[in-house]
Amino acid sequence: MNLSEDQILALAPDDSSKKSGKDLANPSKWANTGVNEKALWGECQGSGKNPYRTQVDLSNIAFKCSCPSRKFPCKHGLGVLLLYARQKNLFSNGESPDWVKDWIDKREEKKEKQQEKADKPVDLEAQAKRVQQRLKKVNGGIDELQLVLKDIVRNGILNMPEKGPALFTNLTKRMVDSQASGLAVMTREVAEMNYFSDGWQTTFMDHLSRIHLVVSAFRKMEVLPDELAEEIKSQLGFTQSTDELKQQEGLNDQWLVLGKHTEQQEQLFVQRNWLLGTNSKKYALVLQFYVRTQPPELNLTPGTLIEAELSFYKSICPVRAIVKNLGKTSAPSDIKGFENWVQLLQFEKEQYSKSPFVTSMPFVINDVKFAGDGKRWFFNDRENKSVAVQCEDKKLHKLLAVSGGNSFSAVVVGGEGHYEPIAMYINKSFIIL
Amino acid sequence: MRAWEEIIHTGIIGTDKKAVNTQIFSEELLPLFEKLEKEAEDKEDFFLSLSSVIYNYRRGSFLPQKETVTELPLCEAEIKKHVNPSQVSSLQAVLGDESDSLLFYWLMQCDKKNLITNNELIPALLEIAERNKELRPFILSCTGNRGKWMARFNPKWNFNTGLTEKEIFDHGKPDERKEALKNWRLKSPDEARAALMQSWGEEQAATRLELLEAIEINLNKNDEEFLTVILKDKSQKVKEAAIKLLKQVPDSFIVKEVWEFTRPLLLVKKAGGLLGMSGKETLDLNLSFDIPEHFKSYGISHIDANKIYSEKEFTLDQLLGFIPPSYYEDHFQMKAEQIMELFAKKPETEKFISSLASSTNNFKNGEWGKLLYRKYNKLCTSVVKDFDRELQEEIAVATLSDFKDVYSVLPDRTNEWSMNFTMELLKNKSQDPYGYNRNYYKHIIHHFPVSVAEKLDSITVADPLRQSYWENLKEELKKMLAIKQQIIQSF
Numbered sequence: 001m002n003l004s005e006d007q008i009l010a011l012a013p014d015d016s017s018k019k020s021g022k023d024l025a026n027p028s029k030w031a032n033t034g035v036n037e038k039a040l041w042g043e044c045q046g047s048g049k050n051p052y053r054t055q056v057d058l059s060n061i062a063f064k065c066s067c068p069s070r071k072f073p074c075k076h077g078l079g080v081l082l083l084y085a086r087q088k089n090l091f092s093n094g095e096s097p098d099w100v101k102d103w104i105d106k107r108e109e110k111k112e113k114q115q116e117k118a119d120k121p122v123d124l125e126a127q128a129k130r131v132q133q134r135l136k137k138v139n140g141g142i143d144e145l146q147l148v149l150k151d152i153v154r155n156g157i158l159n160m161p162e163k164g165p166a167l168f169t170n171l172t173k174r175m176v177d178s179q180a181s182g183l184a185v186m187t188r189e190v191a192e193m194n195y196f197s198d199g200w201q202t203t204f205m206d207h208l209s210r211i212h213l214v215v216s217a218f219r220k221m222e223v224l225p226d227e228l229a230e231e232i233k234s235q236l237g238f239t240q241s242t243d244e245l246k247q248q249e250g251l252n253d254q255w256l257v258l259g260k261h262t263e264q265q266e267q268l269f270v271q272r273n274w275l276l277g278t279n280s281k282k283y284a285l286v287l288q289f290y291v292r293t294q295p296p297e298l299n300l301t302p303g304t305l306i307e308a309e310l311s312f313y314k315s316i317c318p319v320r321a322i323v324k325n326l327g328k329t330s331a332p333s334d335i336k337g338f339e340n341w342v343q344l345l346q347f348e349k350e351q352y353s354k355s356p357f358v359t360s361m362p363f364v365i366n367d368v369k370f371a372g373d374g375k376r377w378f379f380n381d382r383e384n385k386s387v388a389v390q391c392e393d394k395k396l397h398k399l400l401a402v403s404g405g406n407s408f409s410a411v412v413v414g415g416e417g418h419y420e421p422i423a424m425y426i427n428k429s430f431i432i433l
Numbered sequence: 434m435r436a437w438e439e440i441i442h443t444g445i446i447g448t449d450k451k452a453v454n455t456q457i458f459s460e461e462l463l464p465l466f467e468k469l470e471k472e473a474e475d476k477e478d479f480f481l482s483l484s485s486v487i488y489n490y491r492r493g494s495f496l497p498q499k500e501t502v503t504e505l506p507l508c509e510a511e512i513k514k515h516v517n518p519s520q521v522s523s524l525q526a527v528l529g530d531e532s533d534s535l536l537f538y539w540l541m542q543c544d545k546k547n548l549i550t551n552n553e554l555i556p557a558l559l560e561i562a563e564r565n566k567e568l569r570p571f572i573l574s575c576t577g578n579r580g581k582w583m584a585r586f587n588p589k590w591n592f593n594t595g596l597t598e599k600e601i602f603d604h605g606k607p608d609e610r611k612e613a614l615k616n617w618r619l620k621s622p623d624e625a626r627a628a629l630m631q632s633w634g635e636e637q638a639a640t641r642l643e644l645l646e647a648i649e650i651n652l653n654k655n656d657e658e659f660l661t662v663i664l665k666d667k668s669q670k671v672k673e674a675a676i677k678l679l680k681q682v683p684d685s686f687i688v689k690e691v692w693e694f695t696r697p698l699l700l701v702k703k704a705g706g707l708l709g710m711s712g713k714e715t716l717d718l719n720l721s722f723d724i725p726e727h728f729k730s731y732g733i734s735h736i737d738a739n740k741i742y743s744e745k746e747f748t749l750d751q752l753l754g755f756i757p758p759s760y761y762e763d764h765f766q767m768k769a770e771q772i773m774e775l776f777a778k779k780p781e782t783e784k785f786i787s788s789l790a791s792s793t794n795n796f797k798n799g800e801w802g803k804l805l806y807r808k809y810n811k812l813c814t815s816v817v818k819d820f821d822r823e824l825q826e827e828i829a830v831a832t833l834s835d836f837k838d839v840y841s842v843l844p845d846r847t848n849e850w851s852m853n854f855t856m857e858l859l860k861n862k863s864q865d866p867y868g869y870n871r872n873y874y875k876h877i878i879h880h881f882p883v884s885v886a887e888k889l890d891s892i893t894v895a896d897p898l899r900q901s902y903w904e905n906l907k908e909e910l911k912k913m914l915a916i917k918q919q920i921i922q923s924f
Contacts, residue, residue: 022526026916027919028911028915086519086523153477156445156446156447156449158446201444202437205444205484209488212484213485213488216482352493371502373502374585374586376502384499385499386500387497397559400583401555401579402553404579404582405582417497
């Protein structure tokens with residue numbers, strides 16, 4: 001599996017790690033470098049007496065390093081992968097040393113243990129009791145939230161910029177206290193809103209509409225179909241047991257990792273991995289939550305194809321999933337997405353009509369070309385129908401340079417006629433933008 | 434979308450003062466809104482429910498249109514081959530290191546092999562070309578047709594490729610015009626001068642001064658007429674620039690006039706040598722002179738700030754610097770070496786060897802330059818470029834502490850320096866790692882032989898306070914040299 005520099009850098013936890021990783025992609029820093037189909041390894045001389053032993057599991061990208069860094073992956077992990085991408089001839093092919101072999105074996109053992117753990121029975125009665133207690137708390141929080149929302153619309157939203165973030169920051173705390181973590185995320189988004197941008201009124205009303213939708217649906221949850229009720233609970237922040245999910249039958253497919261986005265919410269990192277099933281044509285979102293000192297369970301790299309079984313969360317419109325079983329990683333030989341904009345927009349519309357809670361997600365559209373006059377840019381599909389391109393110049397220039405005016409497959413995210421490209425596939429190469 | 438505008442409008446004013454006008458909504462939605470109103474707890478609840486419905490309706494209602502904006506033309510197919518993955522990797526390493534020197538080196542190798550870079554890195558290279566004029570021609574060559582095609586998407590990348598110097602000079606921006614005139618002077622000095630003469634009256638004083646700088650390139654006798662005309666320019670700075678240029682034209686009226694005045698001041702005495710052999714000749718300088726008043730406008734001053742010369746000597750020194758070396762050779766009927774010996778014979782004339790160096794510098798005489806350096810240790814920087822590399826490096830070693838810019842004595846930006854010189858430079862500059870930091874090396878590292886990395890540890894820094902900084906710098910140098918090695922291997 002050959003990862004490009006952009007793909008490797010996409011694994012970095014922050015910009016400083018990217019820079020340090022690049023600095024370490026230097027042959028003079030490394031000794032005893034090697035590679036086989038399972039792992040990549042090397043010894044890097046750091047400030048300590050002994051060199052740091054750095055290893056990468058290549059079948060399911062994972063890192064281990066003897067350095068004291070709390071970042072995952074550390075700069076040595078990124079450095080050795082970058083060095084391999086640049087100068088493969090520096091890595092001897094062959095059997096891994098014991099310290100690499102031990103780690104790879106332990107990882108395999110751990111996987112088996114996790115499987116055993118998942119087989120243990122769950123106390124359903126206790127679980128239901130806990131849910132009821134929590135719903136009671138959520139109810140209290142929602143009463144308060146509704147009061148505030150009504151106050152805002154009664155008096156008008158015009159003076160919201162002057163009020164600043166305090167109102168919604170306090171509401172966020174209240175939602176956390178009432179165990180409605182999903183609503184806490186939504187209110188935090190309002191607190192962090194930029195009131196200096198044009199059209200803030202629309203953004204603000206969008207947020208309010210989404211919150212109201214969840215809140216009012218929660219009030220009517222008992223009369224709603226089970227799947228929709230599950231969706232609402234999930235919007236409120238109720239999680240479904242991953243153990244249960246692992247027990248249900250998953251969807252086996254070759255999943256293309258379309259994109260990855262990590263954001264920090266206080267001490268917690270939330271990582272969104274968007275996947276597309278190459279056979280099932282199903283889109284999936286794999287969320288990972290982790291703290292800085294603990295690495296995420298999976299390291300998915302945009303542009304790679306993973307053999308995996310995914311279990312989807314119960315929902316009227318199932319998108320969120322967990323990776324139940326993970327197989328080999330490879331490079332895609334082709335990408336099949338939507339044929340044209342009408343098809344893509346129709347799919348989006350169906351999603352919204354099934355579940356109004358669906359947020360924007362990346363889609364693949366084939367055979368698009370650029371059109372533009374230097375000021376406005378569009379993606380034209382093969383039927384010459386357009387949507388506006390929304391992205392910064394740097395991304396736009398990369399897209400233009402790579403495409404040269406030819407058609408390509410684009411991974412786009414957006415809605416309402418404006419789409420931002422996040423990756424492209426052209427000449428059998430997946431390029432992260 | 435009118436419905437959403439109505440929501441925003443009501444939201445801004447507040448439901449206390451305004452109710453949503455549902456009449457503007459599509460008729461098919463009205464029963465739904467009536468249901469929502471009926472079920473709502475109050476008007477705020479109704480407004481928020483309406484807003485939620487229309488928000489979702491808005492999201493799903495977009496239909497793609499056939500835009501009138503035209504599709505982009507396809508980029509012309511490339512003639513040159515693209516670089517291979519290992520060459521791409523080395524370029525990525527170079528760009529990651531932000532070293533212009535290593536980038537120059539990579540581009541040179543790419544250009545030599547007649548290759549072009551991979552498309553993905555073209556914008557990054559064009560951004561560099563935007564700020565770095567020296568790298569620009571190489572970048573344009575190595576980015577092929579795709580690079581030229583990209584210029585249409587960013588006006589800053591429109592580097593006037595494909596335009597003639599005349600077209601750029603006639604229609605370009607001030608900087609571009611100056612650059613074009615310089616290039617034009619290199620190719621066809623007379624045409625370039627004629628173009629400048631033609632536009633002269635329409636140029637602003639500051640622009641005239643800027644453009645005049647280009648005339649120094651391939652300066653020749655044909656330029657005299659133009660330079661003489663512009664001596665009457667209103668701008669004092671332009672006049673001074675014209676005089677400076679006329680002083681460099683060996684047959685200009687200024688040079689001739691100064692020579693006619695100076696010649697009688699140089700008296701060769703034959704000291705009764707056998708059959709008039711030159712070894713017995715000495716030089717007497719007549720210091721009883723008064724220069725014509727208008728000579729002052731040629732930039733001749735009276736007061737020596739360094740106080741080496743008397744007032745007359747100082748004036749004579751400047752007059753001698755005006756005279757081309759060929760005039761001396763004709764006048765004394767001697768070769769360069771003999772003339773210098775003649776000046777060096779007596780202490781009162783020896784001090785004027787530096788005047789000969791000024792003349793050599795002014796008229797760029799390589800042969801005189803070499804002799805002056807070898808025999809009298811006088812460095813004429815304008816002719817160093819004509820010296821062989823060994824001598825250049827020798828001079829560079831001797832002047833390491835004098836010149837911050839090593840290119841003033843080693844002007845070739847393409848070649849690799851010898852190990853000996855590289856080590857001398859490093860030994861010298863490493864003593865001041867703050868002044869000569871990474872930024873300094875990242876502009877010259879491509880000249881270093883890669884194997885110098887192994888010798889870096891042998892360099893010691895005298896000042897203990899600077900040792901740790903040098904240690905860090907040394908690591909940076911090793912890293913840059915490793916990238917150079919990677920470039921070499923990849924090509």
